[in-house]
Amino acid sequence: MPGVYLDYNASSPLDPRVAEAMVPVLTERFGNASSVHRFGRAQAALVDDARSELAELVGCGLGGVVFTAGATEANNLVLKGVLESARPTRNRILVSAVEHASVRATAAWISAQSLAKVETIPVTRGGFVDPEAVEDMLADDVLLVSVMAANSETGVLNDVGQIAALATGAGALVHCDATQIVGRLPFDMSELGVDLASLSGHKICGPGGVGALVMNASAGRALSPVVHGGGHERGLRSGSVNVAGVVGLGKAAILAAADRATDMARVGALRDELLAGLRARIPGIAENGDPARRLPNTLNLRFRGADAEAVMVSVDPVAISTGSACSAGTIEPSPVLSAMGIERDAAFESLRFSLGRFTTAADIAKAIDRMVSAVEYVRSMSGGVG
Numbered sequence: 022m023p024g025v026y027l028d029y030n031a032s033s034p035l036d037p038r039v040a041e042a043m044v045p046v047l048t049e050r051f052g053n054a055s056s057v058h059r060f061g062r063a064q065a066a067l068v069d070d071a072r073s074e075l076a077e078l079v080g081c082g083l084g085g086v087v088f089t090a091g092a093t094e095a096n097n098l099v100l101k102g103v104l105e106s107a108r109p110t111r112n113r114i115l116v117s118a119v120e121h122a123s124v125r126a127t128a129a130w131i132s133a134q135s136l137a138k139v140e141t142i143p144v145t146r147g148g149f150v151d152p153e154a155v156e157d158m159l160a161d162d163v164l165l166v167s168v169m170a171a172n173s174e175t176g177v178l179n180d181v182g183q184i185a186a187l188a189t190g191a192g193a194l195v196h197c198d199a200t201q202i203v204g205r206l207p208f209d210m211s212e213l214g215v216d217l218a219s220l221s222g223h224k225i226c227g228p229g230g231v232g233a234l235v236m237n238a239s240a241g242r243a244l245s246p247v248v249h250g251g252g253h254e255r256g257l258r259s260g261s262v263n264v265a266g267v268v269g270l271g272k273a274a275i276l277a278a279a280d281r282a283t284d285m286a287r288v289g290a291l292r293d294e295l296l297a298g299l300r301a302r303i304p305g306i307a308e309n310g311d312p313a314r315r316l317p318n319t320l321n322l323r324f325r326g327a328d329a330e331a332v333m334v335s336v337d338p339v340a341i342s343t344g345s346a347c348s349a350g351t352i353e354p355s356p357v358l359s360a361m362g363i364e365r366d367a368a369f370e371s372l373r374f375s376l377g378r379f380t381t382a383a384d385i386a387k388a389i390d391r392m393v394s395a396v397e398y399v400r401s402m403s404g405g406v407g
């Protein structure tokens with residue numbers, strides 16, 4: 022039975038046009054992009070093309086793109102990389118409560134090692150960072166503020182521009198994990214006043230295992246590498262560049278810029294159809310996250326009295342998620358939902374649906390049908406709507 026894939030926020034399918042751009046690099050090209058011979062120079066030229074394609078998508082200078090193995094590495098590079106520039110007078114790092122684990126866990130490690138004072142910026146019940154909360158925490162000892170643009174579990178959007186203006190006013194560097202917004206909504210780091218942004222190939226119908234940290238010149242100067250041994254990427258990231266992956270990321274960036282508006286208008290309508298269809302046929306549904314400010318492709322719903330893990334298994338062949346895939350398998354409720362003040366029971370009954378470029382109306386119809394059966398089944402096993 023063909024599956025219905027509604028887990029784009031975990032990883033999106035590779036666009037065939039991206040694969041087409043990558044295949045010749047995999048089959049016909051070789052050589053290390055750092056080598057000075059003609060093979061190496063040809064590879065470096067491909068990498069530089071991708072650099073300008075990515076810079077164009079996110080509004081930064083060419084010198085500001087550092088390719089990494091994904092957003093996890095980019096986030097690690099920001100948080101650990103700024104520490105050396107920390108002077109005794111700037112030793113606080115502010116991180117929002119709903120960041121991806123690669124920010125939260127890195128911040129926790131920094132704190133445990135006493136390398137800086139890490140403080141958590143709270144979010145509202147709607148799941149966003151109130152800029153006033155940031156303002157209250159800012160002072161001239163803050164080194165870095167890290168607030169994501171769009172949350173992977175709820176799709177909730179932050180007012181990154183306003184937060185960046187406040188943080189910059191206090192002399193702090195501003196990092197934004199843009200992994201979930203890039204390719205879905207406009208994100209221009211210079212317009213927003215963001216110093217550093219992380220992104221990832223496999224969230225934008227590009228390849229997995231490749232991403233980037235993009236930055237402006239002053240942030241680049243403030244950063245030190247965390248992976249040593251060659252300094253291949255602007256001295257900030259060592260390791261021979263994944264040329265085919267980077268070419269795929271570049272192509273995915275071009276397609277994201279070209280197709281974003283039409284993709285998201287279509288996807289947003291399908292997402293709304295999904296919500297309306299589920300609501301019409303399943304009682305006891307509540308939305309998590311402020312619906313007035315979220316990505317067009319994401320829906321996070323609580324099905325009262327239905328254990329989310331059980332529904333997720335029963336709803337096969339429809340693929341959905343109980344939260345961030347990276348924290349699945351743990352028995353704790355989603356830290357994102359918990360930070361929003363959503364009670365433990367409600368968090369364990371919450372599911373994420375995330376749509377994308379290849380989602381069809383038939384997928385949505387099938388997902389609604391399968392959800393109706395799965396929720397009814399799980400509720401019947403546990404004694405009905407709680």
Ligand code: PMP
Pocket residue numbers: 030031090091092093094121123169171172173198200201220221222223230231232345346347
């Ligand atoms: N940040 C966010 C907001 C994400 O959603 C993810 C992917 N779950 C990451 C970072 C990590 O990205 P990658 O898989 O490229 O390491």
